[in-house]
Each structure stands twice: as structure tokens, then as C-alpha cells.
Amino acid sequence: MSTILVNTLTGTTTAGSIAVTGEGNSTTTNLQQGLCKAWINMDGSGTVSVRDSLNNSSITDNGTGNYTVRHTNNFSSANNSPVIGTGSTGARIYPDLADSGTVGTSVYGIIAGNASGTLTDARICTGHAAGDLA
Amino acid sequence: MAGKIVADQLEHSTAGSLDTQFVVNGSAKVWANYNDSTPALLESLNVSSTTDVATGRFRLTFTNAMDNANYSSAGNANISGHYLATGVDSNGNAQTTSAVDKWTTRTDTGALADSTQIGATIHGDLA
Numbered sequence: 719m720s721t722i723l724v725n726t727l728t729g730t731t732t733a734g735s736i737a738v739t740g741e742g743n744s745t746t747t748n749l750q751q752g753l754c755k756a757w758i759n760m761d762g763s764g765t766v767s768v769r770d771s772l773n774n775s776s777i778t779d780n781g782t783g784n785y786t787v788r789h790t791n792n793f794s795s796a797n798n799s800p801v802i803g804t805g806s807t808g809a810r811i812y813p814d815l816a817d818s819g820t821v822g823t824s825v826y827g828i829i830a831g832n833a834s835g836t837l838t839d840a841r842i843c844t845g846h847a848a849g850d851l852a
Numbered sequence: 853m854a855g856k857i858v859a860d861q862l863e864h865s866t867a868g869s870l871d872t873q874f875v876v877n878g879s880a881k882v883w884a885n886y887n888d889s890t891p892a893l894l895e896s897l898n899v900s901s902t903t904d905v906a907t908g909r910f911r912l913t914f915t916n917a918m919d920n921a922n923y924s925s926a927g928n929a930n931i932s933g934h935y936l937a938t939g940v941d942s943n944g945n946a947q948t949t950s951a952v953d954k955w956t957t958r959t960d961t962g963a964l965a966d967s968t969q970i971g972a973t974i975h976g977d978l979a
Contacts, residue, residue: 721861721869730855738876740978745916747978751897752879797895799885801971802928812937812959815930815969821885831935833959848883848973849895 755798756789756847762830763806763839783830783837784816791851792824798849804830804840811840823852881923882974884912888956889931889966905953908964909941913951916978921947923976929956929967936967949979 727749729736737746756773760766766779778786800821804813809832816827826847830840863869884896891904903911925947929936936956940946944953952974956967 719860720858721863722857722859723863723865725865727862738879740881740916741876742919742977742979745978747879747881747898747916749875749879752881752883754880795895797885799883799895799971799973800928801883801926801973812935813928814935815928815971821969829935831959833935835935835960846973848880848897849885 751848751850754846754848755791755793755851756787756845758787758843758845760785760787760843761841762804762828762843763841780827781837783811783839785828785830785843786816786820786825787828787845788825789823789847793847794823794850794852796822798823798847800826800845800847802826802828802846803842803844804828805842806830806838806840809838811838813840813843877977878975880973880975881916881918881978882912882914882952882972884970884972886910886912886970886972887968888929888970889968891966905941905944906964907966908956909944909953910970911944911951911953912972914949917949918974919949919977919979921949923947923974925952925954925972925974927954927970927972929971930969931956931965931967934965935959936965938967938970 736749758771759769775790814829820827885894900915929938941953941955
């Protein structure tokens with residue numbers, strides 16, 4: 719087995735673009751584009767806390783079932799793609815990106831609520847964000 | 853032509869090592885930030901086109917196909933004023949190697965509704 723010892727991978731033609739051959743050996747996918755740039759697993763109940771994360775600078779408890787997640791290294795545009803989840807014991811809790819305007823280059827919001835729309839604290843809040851780093 | 857490195861593992865000086873299978877298999881092959889209300893594809897990877905199938909139903913078509921239809925699709929949907937659930941649209945084409953059909957519904961009424969911001973990711977093997 720071969721091992722590359724390296725701290726930074728950089729493209730030769732374009733520094734921020736490296737092609738990776740796909741599993742079927744016929745197409746390539748972009749390494750930088752396909753990587754999850756930020757992820758988090760946080761406890762949204764009681765005193766909120768981060769269990770584990772990548773590229774997370776802080777979280778804010780905005781009230782029951784309402785959280786803000788902030789990145790350490792920002793995205794290049796507000797059109798990045800956060801995918802979130804929420805969970806708890808008991809009644810089902812639905813995740814929702816906070817209302818329009820809260821997905822930005824440095825931040826996104828998580829809303830947790832029950833089926834009728836009542837905000838509810840979620841014991842598990844997760845988020846993955848894809849897109850281009852600044 | 854750019855160089856090509858064939859290797860099974862990457863090793864950082866302090867942060868540990870990673871088998872390259874996780875780079876190839878673990879990278880998202882498709883992701884999108886899509887507004888199904890406008891509709892507009894705001895930003896994406898490996899999406900060639902979108903189709904507004906009907907209210908609350910849309911299709912993401914891939915540039916490079918997946919090798920089978922058993923890939924993992926995840927996502928969330930947002931609209932001001934209501935909670936939305938989202939999933940794979942089995943009443944449409946569901947998952948094929950070249951596209952995925954998804955739906956978004958209001959959690960309180962179950963009615964199909966267009967979302968203003970959909971996040972979607974797909975993991976699996978490229979063809």
C-alpha cells in the first residue's frame with residue numbers, strides 16, 4: 719500500500735481544484751467541491767453545547783428550538799448548501815433552516831419544531847454544509 | 853496535462869492519516885441549493901439541470917451519472933411561515949442513476965408546497 723505524506727493538497731493547474739477519479743473509473747469528481755466544509759453535532763436542549771464539529775466557531779441559542787451555527791472559515795457566497803437534521807426522544811421534531819436570510823457566508827440557522835409548528839428544543843441537532851470556501 | 857498520483861492513503865504530519873477510499877467514496881457526488889419557488893438553482897455540484905415537476909415536486913438531473921440507483925439522498929427544505937418535510941418522490945421517478953425526484957410538504961397539513969431553499973446532498977458511487 720502506498721502512502722502520501724502531506725499537509726496540504728494543492729492543484730497544479732488551479733490551486734483549489736483537484737480531480738478525483740470516480741468509483742466507476744469513467745468520470746471524475748472535484749475533490750474540493752465534494753468535501754463537506756463544515757459539520758456539527760450539537761445538543762440543543764438545556765445549555766446548548768457542541769459535541770463535535772468541523773469548521774465551527776460558535777453556536778447561539780436564540781430561544782426554544784432556534785439556533786445559530788457560525789463557521790470559522792467562511793463560504794464564498796450565501797448560496798452554500800446546508801443540510802440539517804434534528805432529533806429527540808418522544809414526539810417527532812422537524813428540522814427547518816431558519817427563515818429566509820439566515821443562510822450566509824458565515825452562518826446558518828436551525829429551527830426545530832413539532833408538526834404543528836411549535837418550536838421545540840432538540841437534543842440532537844446536526845448540520846453539513848457544502849459549497850465553496852472563500 | 854496535470855500529474856496523477858495513485859495512492860491508498862494520505863498522511864498529515866500531525867492530524868493523522870486517511871485511506872483515499874474515504875476521499876473517493878466519502879465525498880459528496882451531488883449537492884445543491886435550490887429554490888423550487890422561483891425556481892432557481894443557486895449553487896451546486898454535478899447538477900446539469902433542474903425540473904419543476906409540479907408544486908412541491910422537483911427533479912435534479914446529474915451531469916455525471918451514479919453507477920446505480922441505491923445512492924443515499926438527504927436534504928431539508930425551508931419556507932417562511934411553515935415547517936416542511938422533504939423526501940424522495942416515489943410518485944415520480946424516485947431515484948435513477950441520472951436524476952433524483954424529490955418532494956416537499958407542509959408538516960401541519962401534508963400538502964405539497966414549493967420551498968424557497970432546499971439543501972440536498974447525494975453520496976454514493978459515480979458510474
